Amino acid sequence: MFLAFTGTVHSAIAQGVIWSIMTLGVYITFRILDFADLTVDSSFTTGAAVSAMLVAHGGWNPFLALFGALAAGMVCGFITGFLNTKMKIPGILAGILTMTALYSINIRIMGDSSMVPLNGVDTADVLVREVIPGISAANCQLLIGGVVTAIVIAFLYWFFGTELGCAIRATGNNPYMVRSLGVHTDNTTMVALVLSNGLVALSGGIFAQMQGSASVDMGTGTIVIGLASVIIGEVVLGRHVGFLPRLLCMVLGSVIYRIVIAVVLFLGLKSTDMKLITAIIVAIALFLPTGKRKVQAWNDRRKAMRQPVLVPDRAVEDSIDGSDKDPDEANQKE
Amino acid sequence: MLRLQKVCKTFNKNTVNEKKALIDLSLHLKPGDFVTVIGGNGAGKSTLLNLIAGVYPCDGGSIWLDGNDITRLPEYKRAQYLGRVFQDPMRGTAGDMNIEENLAMAYRRGKPRTLRWGVTKEERALYREKLSVLGLGLEDRMTSKVGLLSGGQRQALTLLMATLQKPKVLLLDEHTAALDPKTAETVLTQTDLIIRREHLTAMMVTHNMSHALQFGNRLIMMHNGQILFDIGGEEKKKLSVEDLLARFRDVQGTTLDNDRMLLS
Ligand SMILES: Nc1ncnc2c1ncn2[C@@H]1O[C@H](COP(=O)(O)OP(=O)(O)OP(=O)(O)O)[C@@H](O)[C@H]1O
Numbered sequence: 001m002f003l004a005f006t007g008t009v010h011s012a013i014a015q016g017v018i019w020s021i022m023t024l025g026v027y028i029t030f031r032i033l034d035f036a037d038l039t040v041d042s043s044f045t046t047g048a049a050v051s052a053m054l055v056a057h058g059g060w061n062p063f064l065a066l067f068g069a070l071a072a073g074m075v076c077g078f079i080t081g082f083l084n085t086k087m088k089i090p091g092i093l094a095g096i097l098t099m100t101a102l103y104s105i106n107i108r109i110m111g112d113s114s115m116v117p118l119n120g121v122d123t124a125d126v127l128v129r130e131v132i133p134g135i136s137a138a139n140c141q142l143l144i145g146g147v148v149t150a151i152v153i154a155f156l157y158w159f160f161g162t163e164l165g166c167a168i169r170a171t172g173n174n175p176y177m178v179r180s181l182g183v184h185t186d187n188t189t190m191v192a193l194v195l196s197n198g199l200v201a202l203s204g205g206i207f208a209q210m211q212g213s214a215s216v217d218m219g220t221g222t223i224v225i226g227l228a229s230v231i232i233g234e235v236v237l238g239r240h241v242g243f244l245p246r247l248l249c250m251v252l253g254s255v256i257y258r259i260v261i262a263v264v265l266f267l268g269l270k271s272t273d274m275k276l277i278t279a280i281i282v283a284i285a286l287f288l289p290t291g292k293r294k295v296q297a298w299n300d301r302r303k304a305m306r307q308p309v310l311v312p313d314r315a316v317e318d319s320i321d322g323s324d325k326d327p328d329e330a331n332q333k334e
Numbered sequence: 335m336l337r338l339q340k341v342c343k344t345f346n347k348n349t350v351n352e353k354k355a356l357i358d359l360s361l362h363l364k365p366g367d368f369v370t371v372i373g374g375n376g377a378g379k380s381t382l383l384n385l386i387a388g389v390y391p392c393d394g395g396s397i398w399l400d401g402n403d404i405t406r407l408p409e410y411k412r413a414q415y416l417g418r419v420f421q422d423p424m425r426g427t428a429g430d431m432n433i434e435e436n437l438a439m440a441y442r443r444g445k446p447r448t449l450r451w452g453v454t455k456e457e458r459a460l461y462r463e464k465l466s467v468l469g470l471g472l473e474d475r476m477t478s479k480v481g482l483l484s485g486g487q488r489q490a491l492t493l494l495m496a497t498l499q500k501p502k503v504l505l506l507d508e509h510t511a512a513l514d515p516k517t518a519e520t521v522l523t524q525t526d527l528i529i530r531r532e533h534l535t536a537m538m539v540t541h542n543m544s545h546a547l548q549f550g551n552r553l554i555m556m557h558n559g560q561i562l563f564d565i566g567g568e569e570k571k572k573l574s575v576e577d578l579l580a581r582f583r584d585v586q587g588t589t590l591d592n593d594r595m596l597l598s
């Protein structure tokens with residue numbers, strides 16, 4: 001029983017690392033660009049489909065096929081970006097449109113079928129096992145996912161420190177300012193969406209190879225899982241840390257999410273209940289900042305009511321205390 | 335330098351909310367002109383500055399800068415020529431980014447954004463020096479998030495950012511209106527100092543009559559989308575707050591209490 005459980009957790013960690021590449025993609029749009037991009041539900045599948053088809057039917061090297069998945073995802077991001085910036089369709093709707101359109105395209109990519117099996121095909125983990133014989137399935141996934149994630153994090157850390165990266169971060173923060181400083185926000189939005197969906201598809205591409213198949217509905221709910229992971233990661237380390245720790249938090253968030261799911265499943269819930277549980281986690285997490293503020297306001301009011309009126313010293317002290325908190329709170333709201 | 339020829343702007347055209355914000359307005363700024371702009375609420379002052387900056391297109395007329403027609407240039411392309419400070423202190427800076435990153439973005443105004451580092455070492459020294467001139471102690475907080483600064487500090491920073499790359503025209507839209515009187519005074523003094531030191535051409539919208547008289551070499555009063563009068567040089571120096579108020583009363587009847595004008 002215990003052994004079975006540790007085994008489950010082990011593979012949950014491996015899965016979490018692979019999905020963390022997707023989480024990093026969602027982090028770029030949701031947190032950096034401040035754009036809830038629903039494209040990811042389909043671009044994850046697109047990445048999986050492209051990677052599976054290239055390996056199974058294109059005879060590609062499985063690692064090269066991952067670049068194919070990355071590129072395909074970038075095209076998906078470009079389409080949403082185009083709809084949003086050039087055709088002025090609101091972000092959420094632009095994402096939904098691309099997501100819907102991609103459903104048909106994904107089936108086409110998979111050769112007019114809803115599933116591409118990869119049994120007996122040389123996928124990335126098969127190649128790795130040839131090199132390192134005796135490695136367990138979970139460790140093999142962990143190795144591949146870990147290496148790719150490390151590369152992605154290094155890249156993102158560098159990229160968001162460049163002039164272009166800074167402009168993208170500022171676009172999510174204050175587009176008026178960015179335009180007044182001579183940056184075309186359409187372009188920065190586009191680049192962020194392209195990058196984000198590229199990563200999501202890369203994650204899908206790896207996942208398909210690891211689980212040995214790609215199917216048309218494997219990406220459903222990706223956005224919610226991504227959001228849950230982003231939020232869990234932020235709760236764990238807090239939002240007021242440097243950029244690199246924050247990226248690492250995203251990996252941690254994905255892993256924790258997978259472990260939670262594994263535990264819940266282990267306790268006997270059905271796998272089809274997962275979407276409900278995930279949605280509840282996200283709803284609660286999104287409510288947290290507001291909730292915290294409400295509780296704090298309530299506490300402050302209670303404190304103010306209890307305060308003895310005739311002790312001026314205490315009153316002064318408290319008001320200084322209060323004024324210290326205010327700017328911080330205002331900042332968090334932003 | 336900057337020339338506006340019969341520009342007009344109508345909001346919500348052909349609807350019941352149609353509003354002619356600017357009507358055939360012409361204006362010519364000479365290099366080094368520092369123009370203060372006054373006028374009641376809804377006179378069209380912000381619209382004028384926004385048209386110059388390209389926030390929205392003109393319905394008619396043309397805008398020329400240094401002999402080039404910039405009427406059709408989008409906002410982000412015009413930005414290379416213009417420095418701007420807004421009324422809202424939140425508008426001019428990115429609160430989640432730190433002081434040096436904000437300055438670095440302003441330093442690259444009008445230049446393509448490449449994959450080079452967003453902030454370099456040499457720049458940091460420059461920013462530190464420029465910040466110390468402000469006298470707000472910001473030079474020791476270069477890695478603090480701008481969101482932690484007060485409104486006045488943010489405006490001073492935005493002002494510095496707007497002038498870090500010398501703009502052909504500096505546009506200030508009530509940039510001290512959201513500040514307390516003392517901070518407003520400090521930021522205004524800084525503004526005047528920078529404009530003089532860098533020999534900038536500037537337009538400053540204000541509701542404060544005495545500021546409008548005290549600063550700049552030229553004053554324009556707007557009303558209903560048009561320039562009522564345009565006074566420069568010696569004539570402006572002779573003008574008093576009472577004169578201005580009298581002119582206001584002439585055009586607006588006695589509806590002065592509706593205005594946000596400060597009579598200090
Ligand atoms: N985006 C907009 N859409 C519709 N109407 C607008 C818009 N911007 C300005 N207006 C209208 O145009 C007129 C001029 O507005 P503007 O903001 O230029 O006035 P202002 O002189 O800056 O006034 P204030 O002193 O209050 O800032 C006003 O009647 C205003 O309601």
Ligand SMILES: [Mg+2]
Binds near residue numbers: 379380381507
């Ligand atoms: Mg205005």
